[in-house]
Amino acid sequence: MIGKPALAALCIAACTTPLAAQGQSATDDPPVRYCSASISDADGEWQADRAVGFTDGKPATLYETYSWEPATREELEEGLTLRTSFSVRALSAEPLPKTFAAKDTAISFDFFIRPKTPGEEFHDPGYLFLHFYRETDPGERQSVFDTSLVTRMLTTRFNNGNFSIKAAFPINDVLAFGQGYDTLVWNVRSEVNELGGTTSHVEGALAIGAIRSRLAQIPKLRRALDRKAARFAQECEVPPRAVPVVSSYSD
Numbered sequence: 586m587i588g589k590p591a592l593a594a595l596c597i598a599a600c601t602t603p604l605a606a607q608g609q610s611a612t613d614d615p616p617v618r619y620c621s622a623s624i625s626d627a628d629g630e631w632q633a634d635r636a637v638g639f640t641d642g643k644p645a646t647l648y649e650t651y652s653w654e655p656a657t658r659e660e661l662e663e664g665l666t667l668r669t670s671f672s673v674r675a676l677s678a679e680p681l682p683k684t685f686a687a688k689d690t691a692i693s694f695d696f697f698i699r700p701k702t703p704g705e706e707f708h709d710p711g712y713l714f715l716h717f718y719r720e721t722d723p724g725e726r727q728s729v730f731d732t733s734l735v736t737r738m739l740t741t742r743f744n745n746g747n748f749s750i751k752a753a754f755p756i757n758d759v760l761a762f763g764q765g766y767d768t769l770v771w772n773v774r775s776e777v778n779e780l781g782g783t784t785s786h787v788e789g790a791l792a793i794g795a796i797r798s799r800l801a802q803i804p805k806l807r808r809a810l811d812r813k814a815a816r817f818a819q820e821c822e823v824p825p826r827a828v829p830v831v832s833s834y835s836d
Contacts, residue, residue, distance in 0.1 A: 617647065618821035622809035624802050629655040631799075633806035637817050644817055649673075649810065651803055658697065661787055668695045669791075671756065671799060690756040690800065696773065696787075698748040710786070712776040713738040715752040717762060720770040723788040727772055729781060734762040738773070756796065763793040 620635045632654075636647040651673040658666035670693045694715060716733040727733070738752040750773070763769045769791045775784040813820035 616823050618817050618823055620810050620813040620817065620821040622806050622813065624806060627656065628795075629653055631802050631806055633803075633810055635810045635814060635821075637814055637821055644814070646814065649807070651806060653799055653802075659789075661696075661789060664699050665787065666697050667789070668697070669693070670695070671796075673803065691753050692756045692759060692796070693751065693753045694771075696748075696750040698750070700746050710740060710748075710750075710775070713740060713750060713786070714774050714776065714783075716772045716774055717759065717791070718770045718772070719763070719766055721766070721768045721790070723770050723790050725770070727770070727785065729777060729783050733772075734758060756800070759791075760793065760796070763791075767794050768792055 617636055617638045620637060622633045624631045630653070631651065633649070633651045635649045637644050638647045639645065651671075653671040655668055655670065658668045660666050671690060672693070673690045714735050715738055716727070716735045718727050718731055718733050720727070734754070736752050736754055738750050741749040741751075743749070759769070771789050771791055772785045773787045775786065777783055
């Protein structure tokens with residue numbers, strides 16, 4: 586039977602043995618590195634990230650992500666704000682495409698509602714839907730018979746009484762629906778009632794031209810990532826490793 590002093594000696598020997606002797610060879614690939622780039626202006630900021638891995642010692646792109654966040658939320662009315670953001674999904678196919686199609690990009694709408702007065706209770710809005718219309722005036726009344734691009738919204742109620750109401754579209758659907766238009770009108774509407782009608786809770790407009798301008802920043806970000814990836818050892822970071830936990834015992 587091995588006594589505690591001998592067991593402790595074995596532990597010390599194992600903990601001080603070089604990694605190569607514990608099964609990691611000198612030819613093991615280096616850790617994944619992450620390259621980042623950003624472009625910002627008065628309206629918001631694009632953030633781009635690329636993961637560079639290694640196969641047989643050669644660097645290879647694992648995936649890329651791009652996201653745009655506005656500098657501020659748009660205040661629609663007292664207690665109601667809207668944040669519109671864009672994201673390009675992570676791509677893991679090899680080789681990665683030279684350009685990103687609009688179908689790879691999502692546009693998200695996040696409405697945030699807070700009580701106008703502390704303690705005010707909101708009634709449950711039920712099912713809500715975000716509609717886009719081929720119109721330019723948000724004040725023009727829309728009907729259930731008008732053609733619209735629509736998706737169901739996700740409603741979250743917080744303990745403090747605030748609401749978050751979210752919706753997302755593939756950006757190519759929005760651009761295709763808005764082809765030939767500089768602006769699309771949107772409505773947040775209720776589900777169809779027993780009379781076949783819906784109620785609009787809030788209206789606004791989306792500038793299609795601004796979307797196209799923002800998406801045009803993606804190639805610039807990708808070129809910046811290419812430059813960094815070419816010097817990944819100097820320009821890209823290795824994520825911090827978890828600190829190992831050292832256990833001990835006493836008599």
